[in-house]
Amino acid sequence: MATSEQTSETAEFVVDNIGGIDNTQISIPPGITVLTGKNATNRTSFLQAIMAAMGSNQATLKGDADEGRVQLDLDGETYERTLTRAGDAVAFDGDGYLDDPEVAELFAFLLETNEARQSVARGDDLREIIMRPVDTDDIKNRIRELEEEKDDLNDELATIEDRKTDLSDIEQHKGHIQEQIQEKKDDIADKEEEIDKSNQGIESSRQDQEELEAKLDELRSTRSDLESTRRQIETQTESITSLKQERSELEADLEELPETPMGDHQHLDTEIKRLREKRQTLNAQISDLQSLIEYNEERLEEEDYEVLETLEAADQSESAGSPTDELLANGDDEITCWTCGSNVERDQIKDTVERLQERRQNLVQELNDVKSELEDLKAEQREANQQQNRREEIERKLADIDDELESRDAQLDSLKTQREELTDDVETLEADVDDLESEDFEEVLSLHKEANQLEFEIDSLESDLAEVTEEIEEIEAMLNRAEDLREEREDLVEQLTDERTKIDQIEADAVEEFNEHMDAVLEILDYENLDRIWIERVEQTVREGRRKVDQTAFDLHIVRTTENGAAYEDTVEHLSESEREVTGLVFALAGYLVHDLHETVPFMLLDSLEAIDSDRIAQLVDYFEEYADYLVVALLPEDAAPLGDDVSQITAI
Numbered sequence: 001m002a003t004s005e006q007t008s009e010t011a012e013f014v015v016d017n018i019g020g021i022d023n024t025q026i027s028i029p030p031g032i033t034v035l036t037g038k039n040a041t042n043r044t045s046f047l048q049a050i051m052a053a054m055g056s057n058q059a060t061l062k063g064d065a066d067e068g069r070v071q072l073d074l075d076g077e078t079y080e081r082t083l084t085r086a087g088d089a090v091a092f093d094g095d096g097y098l099d100d101p102e103v104a105e106l107f108a109f110l111l112e113t114n115e116a117r118q119s120v121a122r123g124d125d126l127r128e129i130i131m132r133p134v135d136t137d138d139i140k141n142r143i144r145e146l147e148e149e150k151d152d153l154n155d156e157l158a159t160i161e162d163r164k165t166d167l168s169d170i171e172q173h174k175g176h177i178q179e180q181i182q183e184k185k186d187d188i189a190d191k192e193e194e195i196d197k198s199n200q201g202i203e204s205s206r207q208d209q210e211e212l213e214a215k216l217d218e219l220r221s222t223r224s225d226l227e228s229t230r231r232q233i234e235t236q237t238e239s240i241t242s243l244k245q246e247r248s249e250l251e252a253d254l255e256e257l258p259e260t261p262m263g264d265h266q267h268l269d270t271e272i273k274r275l276r277e278k279r280q281t282l283n284a285q286i287s288d289l290q291s292l293i294e295y296n297e298e299r300l301e302e303e304d305y306e307v308l309e310t311l312e313a314a315d316q317s318e319s320a321g322s323p324t325d326e327l328l329a330n331g332d333d334e335i336t337c338w339t340c341g342s343n344v345e346r347d348q349i350k351d352t353v354e355r356l357q358e359r360r361q362n363l364v365q366e367l368n369d370v371k372s373e374l375e376d377l378k379a380e381q382r383e384a385n386q387q388q389n390r391r392e393e394i395e396r397k398l399a400d401i402d403d404e405l406e407s408r409d410a411q412l413d414s415l416k417t418q419r420e421e422l423t424d425d426v427e428t429l430e431a432d433v434d435d436l437e438s439e440d441f442e443e444v445l446s447l448h449k450e451a452n453q454l455e456f457e458i459d460s461l462e463s464d465l466a467e468v469t470e471e472i473e474e475i476e477a478m479l480n481r482a483e484d485l486r487e488e489r490e491d492l493v494e495q496l497t498d499e500r501t502k503i504d505q506i507e508a509d510a511v512e513e514f515n516e517h518m519d520a521v522l523e524i525l526d527y528e529n530l531d532r533i534w535i536e537r538v539e540q541t542v543r544e545g546r547r548k549v550d551q552t553a554f555d556l557h558i559v560r561t562t563e564n565g566a567a568y569e570d571t572v573e574h575l576s577e578s579e580r581e582v583t584g585l586v587f588a589l590a591g592y593l594v595h596d597l598h599e600t601v602p603f604m605l606l607d608s609l610e611a612i613d614s615d616r617i618a619q620l621v622d623y624f625e626e627y628a629d630y631l632v633v634a635l636l637p638e639d640a641a642p643l644g645d646d647v648s649q650i651t652a653i
Helices: 043-054 102-107 115-122 126-131 136-200 206-256 263-316 322-330 346-436 442-525 577-594 614-625 637-643
Strands: 011-018 021-028 031-036 067-074 077-086 089-095 334-336 343-345 530-544 547-561 567-570 603-606 630-635 648-650
Touching: 011 043, 021 043, 031 043, 031 614, 031 637, 043 067, 043 077, 043 603, 043 630, 102 115, 102 577, 115 126, 115 577, 126 442, 126 547, 126 577, 136 442, 206 346, 206 442, 263 346, 343 346, 442 530, 442 547, 442 577, 442 614, 530 577, 577 614, 603 614, 614 630, 614 637, 630 637
Parallel strands: 031 630, 031 648, 603 630
Antiparallel strands: 011 021, 011 067, 067 077, 077 089, 334 343, 530 547, 547 567
16 A cells, blocks of 8 residues: 655745745645634635645735745755736746646545535546546557557567578578589680690790680670679569569558648648637636635635624623624624625625626636547647658658669660670670681680689679578578567567556556545444445546547445445435545545556645544645645634644634
8 A cells, every 4th residue: 555755854845925824934844734714714825835836827816915925944955936917817937846736736635625525415426537637648658659669579580480490591592602602613624724735735936825825814804794784674673663662652652641731721820829828718717716716705704703702702791682683683684895895795695606606607607618629739730740741751751762863874874785795805805716716716715705704603602602691691690689579579568568558557547546445434434334336447438639539437425324234325416525625635636546546646725624533634634645645624623623733734724
C-alpha cells in the first residue's frame, strides 16, 4: 500500500490579499493541521493560498486589492506566486511548487467544489475522471512507434533466416567456382607447356613473336574490360528498374492523399485558438462565480451563527424575552446585505445564490461542450498534419529518386558508350592479331588464343568468387547480429505489452485502490446497514469525439442489509449526505494514490466536511493522514474537538 514518506520540515507561508486574507504568516508542520474557526474566518482562503503556492490558478484576489501574493518556504527552497487584477480576470505569475498542478487540483486539493470529490454525488463518469491525467494519445503514438520498430526487426530477422537457408547453397557454389578456377589454371599450365614446345620448333623473328604476344595480352585485357563494362550495365539497368518500381509505388501512395491536406484546414488553427480562449474565459468565469457563491454561503452561515449566539445570550440574561423576540421576529426574514448595506429578505439572497449556482452549472455544461468540440478539432488537425507530413515525405523521396534516376541514366549512357568503344577496340586488336598471323605461327597463335581465353575465364571466375565470398561474409555478419536483434525484439515486445496494458492497469489499480480503501473506511466509520460500496469495471460502447468505441466504464455498487439481514443493492440517490461525502473523498484518495501524488505533492487539503459527524471526521482525517506529508483540514470548532490536542491547530488567519 502506498504511503507518504514523512518529512520533518515545517512549511512556512506568507499570504497577502488572497481570498479574504489581508496579510498573514502561517507555519504548517508535517502531519495533520486543523484550521479551526467559524465560517467566514478565511480558512478556505488560506487553503486557496496553499493551492496557489503549489502552482494552481484556483485562487481569488481580495476584492479591494489589485495585487496579491503567496510565498512558500519548504525544504530550503522558496516558491512565490503573484496575483494581479487584469480587468475582470486575475493574472498569475511566478513559479509554484508543481510544474503542472492539474492532477493535484483533481485529487489532492479536496475543497467543497472539487470535481473528483463531487463526482459520486453528481453521478459523473468516474472512469473519465480517473483517466483524465493520462495522455492516451501519447500512449497510442508510442504503441504505433514500437509496433513499427518491431515490424522492422521481424523483417530483418526474416531476411536473416532466408539468407541462412541460402548459405549452404552459396558455400557449395563457392567451392564449385574454386574448382573451376583450379581446372582453368591447370589448363593454362598445359597450354603454356604446348606453347613452349611449339616455339622451340619455329625459326622466326623474335621481334614478330614478341609483338604478337603483346597484341594478344592487350586483346585479353580489353576483353576483360569489355566484360566488366557489360556487368556494370546490367547492374545499372537493374537499379534503374528497381527505382522506377519504387517511384510507381510512391506515386500511387501520393494519389491516395489529399492534394493539399492542410490547405482546406487553415480555419482549424483559428477555430482552435478561439475555443481555447473561450475555454479560458469560461474557466475564469466559473472560478469567479464559485468564489462568489462560497463567499455568500459563508456570510449566510455566519449570520446564522450570530443569531444563535445572540439567542443563547438572551436566554441566559435576566431580561430574557425582548431581545430574543426581536431576533425571532426579524432574524429569519431580513438581514443586512453585506454588499449594499440595506435590509433585504433572506430568501432573496438565497434565491440569488441559487441563480448563481444555476448559472455556474450552465457555464460548466458549456465548458464541457467547448472541450468536446476542441478535442474533435484537434483530432482533425492531427490527421491533417499527418497527411501533410506523409505527402511531404513522399514528395521528398520522389525528388530523390528522380535525381538518382537522372544520375544512373547518365552513368548508363556513359557505360554504353564505353562498351561500344571497347567493342571496337577488341575488333581492331583481333584484326591486328590476324595480320600478324602466319602459317608458321598458326599453331602457336591458336594456343595463345586458347590460353588468353582461359585467363579471361579465370578473371571472370575470380570476380564471381570475390562476390560470393563477400556475400557469405555478409550473411555470417547478419547471423552474428541475429541474437542481438532477437534480444532487442524481446525488449520491444515487453515495452509494447507495458504500453498496451498501461491504460488497463491504471483502471484496474484505481478500482482496486477505491474498493480497498472504501472497505477499510466503512469498517472504521461503521455506518448503519451499509455493508459495502464498490466499483466494478464493465465494457460498454461510448462516444469518443465523433466515433463510437468500446471501452471500460466504472459502475458504482452500494450494498445494504435489511433488519432481517438480507442484502440488497441500493443507489447513490439513497445515500445519506454523510455517506456521499465519504464516498467522494475516498474516490479522490484512489485517484491521489493511483497517480502517485503521494510521491510528488506534499499537501492534501480538506474543506467543508460539515455533512459528516465530528467523530467520523476525526476517524477519516486520521485515515487520510497516512498518505500525505501535510494534511490541512478546515473544520468548525465543534468538528475539530474529537481530533484532540495532539494535532496542530490554527485558530486565527
